Amino acid sequence: MSRKNKINQKLDPFKIRKDFPIMGRDIEGSPLVYFDNAATSQKPKQVIDAITEFYSKNNANVHRGIHTLSENATRQYEESRTTLAKFLGANSPEELIFTNGTTHSVNHLSVGIKNLLSEGDEIITSNLEHHSNFVPWQRLCKERGAILKTIDITPEPNETSSDYSKKILDKIERFLSKKTKLVTISHVSNVTGSIIPIKEIASIVKGSDENILLLVDGAQSAPHIPINMRSLGCDFFVFSGHKMLGPMGIGGLWIRKNLMEKIEPGIVGGGMIEKVSLDKAVWAGAPYRYEAGTPNVAGAIGLAAAVKYLESVGMREINNHGRRLAKHTIELLEQIAGLKIIGPKDDDNRIGLISFYVEGTHPHDIAAILNSKGIAVRAGQHCAMPLHTELDLEASTRASFYLYNTNEEVDYFYRELKTALKVLK
Amino acid sequence: MDSLYREEMMEIYKDPKHKKELPNANAYSEEENPLCGDTIKLRLKIKNGKIQSAAFEGSSCAVSTISTEKVLGYVEGKSIEEAKNLTQEKLLDLLDIDISMSRVRCATLVLTALKNALESFEEGNE
Numbered sequence A: 001m002s003r004k005n006k007i008n009q010k011l012d013p014f015k016i017r018k019d020f021p022i023m024g025r026d027i028e029g030s031p032l033v034y035f036d037n038a039a040t041s042q043k044p045k046q047v048i049d050a051i052t053e054f055y056s057k058n059n060a061n062v063h064r065g066i067h068t069l070s071e072n073a074t075r076q077y078e079e080s081r082t083t084l085a086k087f088l089g090a091n092s093p094e095e096l097i098f099t100n101g102t103t104h105s106v107n108h109l110s111v112g113i114k115n116l117l118s119e120g121d122e123i124i125t126s127n128l129e130h131h132s133n134f135v136p137w138q139r140l141c142k143e144r145g146a147i148l149k150t151i152d153i154t155p156e157p158n159e160t161s162s163d164y165s166k167k168i169l170d171k172i173e174r175f176l177s178k179k180t181k182l183v184t185i186s187h188v189s190n191v192t193g194s195i196i197p198i199k200e201i202a203s204i205v206k207g208s209d210e211n212i213l214l215l216v217d218g219a220q221s222a223p224h225i226p227i228n229m230r231s232l233g234c235d236f237f238v239f240s241g242h243k244m245l246g247p248m249g250i251g252g253l254w255i256r257k258n259l260m261e262k263i264e265p266g267i268v269g270g271g272m273i274e275k276v277s278l279d280k281a282v283w284a285g286a287p288y289r290y291e292a293g294t295p296n297v298a299g300a301i302g303l304a305a306a307v308k309y310l311e312s313v314g315m316r317e318i319n320n321h322g323r324r325l326a327k328h329t330i331e332l333l334e335q336i337a338g339l340k341i342i343g344p345k346d347d348d349n350r351i352g353l354i355s356f357y358v359e360g361t362h363p364h365d366i367a368a369i370l371n372s373k374g375i376a377v378r379a380g381q382h383c384a385m386p387l388h389t390e391l392d393l394e395a396s397t398r399a400s401f402y403l404y405n406t407n408e409e410v411d412y413f414y415r416e417l418k419t420a421l422k423v424l425k
Numbered sequence B: 001m002d003s004l005y006r007e008e009m010m011e012i013y014k015d016p017k018h019k020k021e022l023p024n025a026n027a028y029s030e031e032e033n034p035l036c037g038d039t040i041k042l043r044l045k046i047k048n049g050k051i052q053s054a055a056f057e058g059s060s061c062a063v064s065t066i067s068t069e070k071v072l073g074y075v076e077g078k079s080i081e082e083a084k085n086l087t088q089e090k091l092l093d094l095l096d097i098d099i100s101m102s103r104v105r106c107a108t109l110v111l112t113a114l115k116n117a118l119e120s121f122e123e124g125n126e
């Protein structure tokens, strides 16, 4: 990879766009304006090429054959793990398990910690979670006779990000009890774009009882902000490769090293055992005990290429770019009468993601009209039904940005949004 | 622009004639599309096996509203049997707008509501 170390340079989205083949296409006759990055990001040619190269030159199964191709595939797969582990600031590559993505990782864990949960125990989560970090816990609690306590962290209108953070910490503190076994929460909300104060949550949780486990859903944070497992303070971190320039079908589950033997594999089968007899099986060591079945080798290689790309631009710079775009967007949207933005509006603790609704219009119609102008936004509940219910909203419209989006695109989106509202209102 | 958002369609959307109360209704159904949160409360007044009048309440997107409006206009004066025979295909014909695959569910919410209202009416009369 040749685009290394441009630390002092401000991110140039126009230059970055040249690496993304899809940016050249049009939608219904207009150039694509892709503002649905929270759902999935686009892929640079570096990632596409890495996948093509694997399938063209090195394809074989890993940890199996003695032949050259299998050894190449195994080496590349393990190198990808090391790249990812470094990106996350993990202590060692063994802590990083490849999965299909966030949903898979959470499910994996919800099976893996089953035995640590007894009747009457408590899991704390929040009402702004994506369904993938909510439904598995709801099911587990039902199965074990445990209690899922959901803290209400619905943002108030005009709440600042620092007041919002304080509210979250306060609520978690009040919900912790002697029965709490797990606290599970998003690092960044996929509805508001707010960064949740995980370090502070970790110190409250661990301060209350260091055996309480802390899971962080990093699906929206890993793509946008610098992440470091050595300082974040959680025990588990889950994320999806496809939201951070990587391919679909690959993601990760980070488990703190000292917990690895305590957590059962959520999926069992081939490739994850030490030995099997007719009446029992002994699990292999980490991380393999958590990776049953043929892994997504091409996916891991593609994700490693994605992470190298992100690092070459710089995560801090990517976050700053997102915040700049968000700031610009919010300033424009606030000029529209009847439009309400969900969540804190300041540009401090956030990524480039904004959800909004407009009195008297349906997000589906807004999204359909914008689509006819080439603009891709998300309309719906963004898999966060409890939060939308709390806000008394049927749905919202979400614009989410990434490193290739520009201020000019935001201006165009704003103009077309105003036109759409004229049609609908 | 998508032909859905042309002016005549927007007129239907902004002022749907069937969006009203129907105090003497004798068939009712409430449906929700969990994907987008659209809800529809459908009321029918049925007499001698015929749908005399139809009305709806609820909040929904343009596709859903226009589709509901057209379906209710269509079934008024028709027999229960005729109304039950309204298929998804026929409804999309009736609608006569370009809709994307992802919005077919918005258009067919009213069909589910209609079928359920008719069924519960028939059960009540057995």
Ligand SMILES: Cc1ncc(COP(=O)(O)O)c(C=O)c1O
Pocket: A038, A039, A101, A102, A103, A104, A130, A132, A133, A186, A188, A189, A190, A217, A219, A220, A240, A383
């Ligand atoms: C906060 C959050 N958690 C979890 C997920 C689920 O990710 P995936 O569908 O890749 O498993 C998403 C993605 O939509 C998300 O935004």
